[in-house]
Structures are given as C-alpha cells and as structure tokens.
Amino acid sequence: MALLPDFVTGNAGLCLIAASCIGATWLYYRRASTLPNVPGPPPSSFLTGNLLDVVAPATGRDWLLNVSTVYGGVAKLGTLFGGHSLLVNDPRALHQVLVKDQDIFEEWSAWTTTNSLLFGPGLLATVGSQHKKQRKMLGPAFSVTHLRVMTPMFVSIARELETHISSMVQNNPQEVDMIGWLTRFALEAIGRGGMGRSFGNMTEATIFSEAAKQLTASLSVMSPGATLTPFFKYLGPPQFRRLLLKSIPWSLLQRLVDIVDIMDDEAKKILAEQQKDLANHDTDKDGEDIIRILLRANQASNEEERMTEEELVAQISILVFTAMDTTSTAIARVLHLLALHPDVQEKLRAEVIEAYHHQDEAVDFNNLSALPYMDAIIKETLRVYPPIPMMFRQTLKDTVLPLLHPITGEDGKVMNEVHVEKGTDIVVNIIGANHNTKTWGKDASEWKPERWLSDLPESVTKIRDLSGVFAHQMTFIAGNRSCIGFNFAQLEMRVVLAILIQSLEFSIPKDKEIAWNSGLLMTPVLEGSSSIHTQLPLIVKKRKI
Numbered sequence: 001m002a003l004l005p006d007f008v009t010g011n012a013g014l015c016l017i018a019a020s021c022i023g024a025t026w027l028y029y030r031r032a033s034t035l036p037n038v039p040g041p042p043p044s045s046f047l048t049g050n051l052l053d054v055v056a057p058a059t060g061r062d063w064l065l066n067v068s069t070v071y072g073g074v075a076k077l078g079t080l081f082g083g084h085s086l087l088v089n090d091p092r093a094l095h096q097v098l099v100k101d102q103d104i105f106e107e108w109s110a111w112t113t114t115n116s117l118l119f120g121p122g123l124l125a126t127v128g129s130q131h132k133k134q135r136k137m138l139g140p141a142f143s144v145t146h147l148r149v150m151t152p153m154f155v156s157i158a159r160e161l162e163t164h165i166s167s168m169v170q171n172n173p174q175e176v177d178m179i180g181w182l183t184r185f186a187l188e189a190i191g192r193g194g195m196g197r198s199f200g201n202m203t204e205a206t207i208f209s210e211a212a213k214q215l216t217a218s219l220s221v222m223s224p225g226a227t228l229t230p231f232f233k234y235l236g237p238p239q240f241r242r243l244l245l246k247s248i249p250w251s252l253l254q255r256l257v258d259i260v261d262i263m264d265d266e267a268k269k270i271l272a273e274q275q276k277d278l279a280n281h282d283t284d285k286d287g288e289d290i291i292r293i294l295l296r297a298n299q300a301s302n303e304e305e306r307m308t309e310e311e312l313v314a315q316i317s318i319l320v321f322t323a324m325d326t327t328s329t330a331i332a333r334v335l336h337l338l339a340l341h342p343d344v345q346e347k348l349r350a351e352v353i354e355a356y357h358h359q360d361e362a363v364d365f366n367n368l369s370a371l372p373y374m375d376a377i378i379k380e381t382l383r384v385y386p387p388i389p390m391m392f393r394q395t396l397k398d399t400v401l402p403l404l405h406p407i408t409g410e411d412g413k414v415m416n417e418v419h420v421e422k423g424t425d426i427v428v429n430i431i432g433a434n435h436n437t438k439t440w441g442k443d444a445s446e447w448k449p450e451r452w453l454s455d456l457p458e459s460v461t462k463i464r465d466l467s468g469v470f471a472h473q474m475t476f477i478a479g480n481r482s483c484i485g486f487n488f489a490q491l492e493m494r495v496v497l498a499i500l501i502q503s504l505e506f507s508i509p510k511d512k513e514i515a516w517n518s519g520l521l522m523t524p525v526l527e528g529s530s531s532i533h534t535q536l537p538l539i540v541k542k543r544k545i
C-alpha cells in the first residue's frame with residue numbers, strides 16, 4: 001500500500017469508481033470505433049482524440065470550419081480512447097439525421113443524462129415518446145400569435161435597458177460591458193415572458209441571476225467530461241451520487257452543484273406560485289406567460305399525456321438555461337459587428353428611425369418584422385456566427401447516411417453514402433453547414449447582410465434537403481428537437497436593436513481587442529484571456545435626438 005499515492009489509499013472507493021468509469025467508457029467507445037474509410041483529422045492524443053481540438057476556447061470554431069473545408073461534408077473525429085465519431089455538415093446527411101431518420105439519430109445520451117442530472121426530466125433531457133409529448137404541450141406557448149401579445153412586454157424591458165445605459169453615457173461616451181446588460185435583459189425577458197415574474201432589478205445581481213449567468217460558463221469548461229455522465233447514473237441512488245459529487249475536491253464542480261440547487265429551488269417556487277394563481281383564477285398579469293399556458297394545457301390533458309410535477313419544474317430551469325445566454329450572446333454579436341462596421345450601423349439606424357419617427361411606443365410585432373435591413377443583419381449574423389456551433393446525436397441502430405456532395409474515402413474511391421454503426425456519436429456541425437461554400441457560395445464565410453436583400457442562390461433555395469427551421473440555416477437546427485424558442489429569440493433581438501439603435505451609438509474601444517471563445521456557446525472575452533469571464537466592452541455614445 002505504501003507504494004500507492006495517499007490520495008488513492010485515502011479515497012479507495014472513489015478511485016475504484018473512477019477506474020470503473022474509465023473502463024466502461026473504453027469498452028463503450030470501442031463499440032463504435034469503426035467508421036471505415038471516412039477520412040478525418042489525425043487524433044491529437046489516444047486518450048482524448050480530437051475532443052480538446054473541438055472545444056478549445058480560442059481555436060475550436062476555426063478548427064471545426066477547417067475540418068469541413070479540408071474533408072468535406074463528413075469527417076471522422078477521434079474521441080476518447082481511440083473511439084470515433086462522425087462530424088457532419090453535408091446538407092442531405094444532416095436532413096437524414098435531424099428530420100428523415102430522427103428516430104434513429106436520437107439526442108446524444110451524454111447530453112440528455114447531463115441535462116437530466118442538472119434539471120430533471122424536461123425537454124433537453126427526455127427522448128422518444130416522452131419528449132414528443134412534452135414538445136406537443138409546450139408548442140402553443142411559442143406560437144406567433146402568442147409572441148405578438150408578448151411584444152409590448154419585451155419593448156418595455158428593452159426601454160428599461162436603454163434608460164439604464166443612457167443614464168451612464170448621458171454626458172460623455174463611456175465604455176460599457178454590453179454582455180452584462182444583455183444577459184440581464186434576456187433573463188428578464190424569459191422571466192416575465194416565460195414565467196410571469198421578474199427576476200429583479202436590472203442593475204442589481206441576485207443570487208438567482210448570478211447562478212443562471214454562471215451555469216453555461218461552468219458547463220462549457222467541464223464539457224469534455226460530459227462524455228462520462230451516462231455512467232454516472234449507474235453509480236447508485238441520487239442521494240449517494242450527490243454525496244459522491246460533494247466529496248470531489250474541485251471548486252468548479254462544487255459551484256455547479258450549488259447553481260443547480262439555486263435554480264431548482266427557484267423553479268419550484270415559480271411553479272408553486274403559478275399553480276396557486278391558476279387555482280385562484282388570477283389572470284391579472286401582463287398577458288399569458290409560457291408556464292401559465294403550459295399549466296393550462298397540462299390541466300386540460302388526459303392522464304397519460306399529463307406532465308408530472310418533476311417534469312414541470314424541469315421545464316422552468318431548462319427554459320432559463322436555453323433562453324438566456326443564447327439570446328444575449330446573439331444580440332451581443334450583432335452589436336459587436338455594428339461597432340466594427342459603422343456604415344452598416346448607420347444604415348440600420350436610418351431604417352429604424354424612418355420607421356418609428358422617434359416613437360418607440362409604436363414598436364410592435366408587425367412593424368418589427370417589416371424592417372428589411374434589420375432582418376438581413378439578424379439572418380446574416382445568426383448564419384455566420386451561430387451562437388451554438390455544434391450539437392450531438394447518437395445512432396440507435398446501424399444505418400446509412402446519404403451525401404449530397406460525395407467525398408473521397410481513405411481508399412481513394414468516391415463515397416456517396418456512409419455506413420454508420422449503432423452507437424456512433426454524430427457531431428452536427430452547425431457552423432460548418434452555415435459556412436458551406438457549396439451551398440452559400442465562395443463568400444460563405446463573409447458577413448454580408450446585403451446577400452439577404454436580393455435573391456439567394458439556387459443552391460440555397462432549391463435544395464429540398466436544406467431543412468433548418470430558420471432562414472435555410474442550421475443555427476436552430478431542424479426536426480423534432482429544433483429550437484422551440486427561435487421566434488422568441490428573434491423577437492428579442494429585433495426589439496433590443498430597434499430601441500437601442502435609435503438613441504445610442506456603438507464603437508470599439510481603442511485599447512481592447514474582443515475575441516469570441518468557443519464552447520457549448522460562443523462567448524465574447526478579451527483577446528488572449530482564457531478566463532470564463534465573458535466581456536463585451538463597447539464605447540457607447542448618446543445620440544442627440
């Protein structure tokens with residue numbers, strides 16, 4: 001025993017569990033290790049394959065794009081212990097994965113298990129008929145009719161945001177960390193629009209807002225370890241697993257456990273309040289929110305369809321998780337690009353001022369949707385800079401993926417399709433699909449809002465297989481697991497732009513370089529900073545109206 005390090009002798013149980021996990025992972029990954037003949041980048045190490053290349057904060061995005069350029073629509077990636085997964089951006093193959101054969105290409109089990117451990121059995125954690133049932137019940141709350149009703153509430157939150165920022169820059173232009181403000185806006189939008197309650201004053205952080213803000217960043221840092229979570233659920237009952245987690249001396253993990261507890265407590269409180277209001281027939285609120293609509297539908301449904309209390313709580317935490325950072329970083333990206341391209345900013349401002357004549361009270365769903373230049377900027381930004389650069393799927397049985405654009409196999413022969421074994425992980429290369437030159441043309445990677453103001457090429461409009469739910473792109477993916485909130489997100493983007501651009505000007509600070517880190521989500525940071533602290537410092541100037 002003296003030969004073993006103290007940590008091992010002192011934590012024998014923990015080490016045994018870790019060794020079993022590693023062994024089980026190895027066995028698991030060996031099963032799906034044959035993707036014969038599909039070329040791909042050499043793995044950086046036997047232990048982690050290409051996983052660390054994909055999630056590398058500063059280079060992950062370009063790495064993904066480069067692999068698509070070099071290897072085409074499908075490429076073999078190395079995963080843990082010499083295993084392989086398939087990176088896909090070919091339009092026909094993506095259509096097969098996400099739409100045509102979506103029952104064969106199920107959500108990645110590491111992702112659903114992680115989400116189930118974090119939030120419980122909500123949309124991001126369920127599969128098959130349970131997922132379908134939940135999706136059907138939540139769908140109506142995201143309808144255009146409902147969003148139309150919600151618009152004035154978004155406008156009022158955006159005006160609060162504008163008032164706060166304006167007061168900071170009233171006398172002189174100032175550097176403002178826009179991502180912080182946009183995160184508060186997005187949290188408040190999902191709070192009031194989603195849960196029927198405010199998450200607090202926009203200027204002061206609360207325990208909940210801090211927890212929600214840190215969640216994505218913590219998960220991004222820990223994402224390579226997500227591949228191990230399917231085995232975690234076999235490590236005994238939840239109380240035991242919790243004890244196990246609490247005994248691991250890793251501050252980031254301990255913070256994650258706290259965050260999850262805070263979010264869960266809040267979700268339970270929200271549900272209890274909503275149920276009470278509903279029981280009291282209290283409809284004296286700013287229109288119907290998502291959870292209220294869900295509760296009504298749940299109440300009206302039959303026994304087999306009805307969601308449990310646990311499922312309802314999970315939906316609340318999942319909505320906060322999915323709605324907040326995705327949308328705030330999407331708006332942040334637009335503002336960053338407008339600051340980099342003052343001509344585009346000015347043209348957008350002219351369009352908005354012309355439409356509203358300085359009366360932002362008039363901003364409504366219809367007139368917001370009728371601003372062609374704003375529409376072009378939003379579509380182009382989401383295409384070139386999708387906030388989520390990739391997603392994952394897993395095959396439930398052996399199958400064949402057809403390719404629209406054939407590739408050359410390792411044996412030098414042309415491949416029109418790829419045979420994929422049961423258990424293979426599929427990486428949906430969202431950014432690769434959005435930058436595909438065969439679809440979007442040679443300038444696919446350039447940010448050109450103008451491309452949306454004239455006819456798009458036939459390679460975009462005439463391909464039946466290009467099945468993204470939004471603007472021919474994969475940003476919100478496609479099929480039954482596509483983003484349920486894509487119209488909600490776009491509406492938030494439009495409202496914030498319409499309100500801020502009229503009275504504020506944005507430019508880049510002279511002494512700071514902004515970079516975007518890859519991860520689960522693309523996030524703005526200061527160039528060279530490896531920190532998980534997101535920042536978007538822009539110089540904001542008050543316009544004289």
Ligand code: HEM
Binds near residue numbers: 483
């Ligand atoms: C620009 C902002 C957003 C982007 C880029 C985005 C992107 C995505 C993507 C790529 C997925 C698919 C995940 C998968 O394959 O499992 C997804 C799912 C989802 N999104 Fe969004 N999203 C955004 C905003 C929102 C908002 C505002 C909401 C809610 C109000 C939302 C709610 C959801 C939910 C609940 C799912 C899970 C759907 C399911 O599994 O059925 N998202 N989102």
